[in-house]
Amino acid sequence: MQQKLAIFVSGDGTNLQAIFFSGVRIHLVVADRPCRALEVAREAGIPLALVERTDFTSSLDYEAHAKQLLALCERYQITFIALAGYKTILVDPILSHYAGKILNIHPSMLPSFPGPHAVRDVLAAGLPGTGCSVHYVTADVDGGRVVARKVVPIYAGDSEASLHARIKAEERLLYPRVISEELAKQ
Numbered sequence: 001m002q003q004k005l006a007i008f009v010s011g012d013g014t015n016l017q018a019i020f021f022s023g024v025r026i027h028l029v030v031a032d033r034p035c036r037a038l039e040v041a042r043e044a045g046i047p048l049a050l051v052e053r054t055d056f057t058s059s060l061d062y063e064a065h066a067k068q069l070l071a072l073c074e075r076y077q078i079t080f081i082a083l084a085g086y087k088t089i090l091v092d093p094i095l096s097h098y099a100g101k102i103l104n105i106h107p108s109m110l111p112s113f114p115g116p117h118a119v120r121d122v123l124a125a126g127l128p129g130t131g132c133s134v135h136y137v138t139a140d141v142d143g144g145r146v147v148a149r150k151v152v153p154i155y156a157g158d159s160e161a162s163l164h165a166r167i168k169a170e171e172r173l174l175y176p177r178v179i180s181e182e183l184a185k186q
């Protein structure tokens with residue numbers, strides 16, 4: 001069966017750009033806020049949609065957001081989703097509808113340092129190295145099955161920004177390849 005891939009974004013879109021340039025066909029880009037990644041999608045000529053989130057507190061109606069996302073994905077007959085910097089936690093009904101079909105890239109060596117401040121947390125821990133991980137998304141945030149990881153060194157004097165930039169350079173190599181491999185297994 002031909003897979004139809006959607007990429008969910010909220011930020012710079014450098015992973016989205018790398019996936020696009022790798023030749024993996026992207027059928028839809030979805031953002032939860034206006035962001036540079038939407039410009040990347042527009043320039044690439046990929047269909048795009050904004051499911052705008054206005055509440056950035058934890059009292060956001062996550063289920064309503066998930067319903068909007070699911071309706072959109074169904075309209076585009078999406079079969080597989082890759083989160084690339086998507087900053088809103090996914091819950092049911094989209095999670096169970098796409099169980100085992102949503103990938104994420106995270107800037108740490110999971111299961112170490114889950115959560116939204118992984119790069120800051122790893123620097124604070126004073127370790128010599130970190131990395132990035134590709135994993136399947138489940139209700140356990142950053143806790144789903146890890147399918148690939150890549151080690152990244154930490155240098156003396158690294159800031160959160162310099163370390164994150166080094167991690168993202170590896171993400172751009174790893175993620176397109178893993179998405180392509182996982183799509184082929186579907």
Ligand code: GRF
Nearest residue numbers: 011012013014015085105107
């Ligand atoms: C990446 O570091 C990714 O690991 C994290 O969010 C960042 C997205 O960067 N989940 P970009 O928007 O792809 O440039």
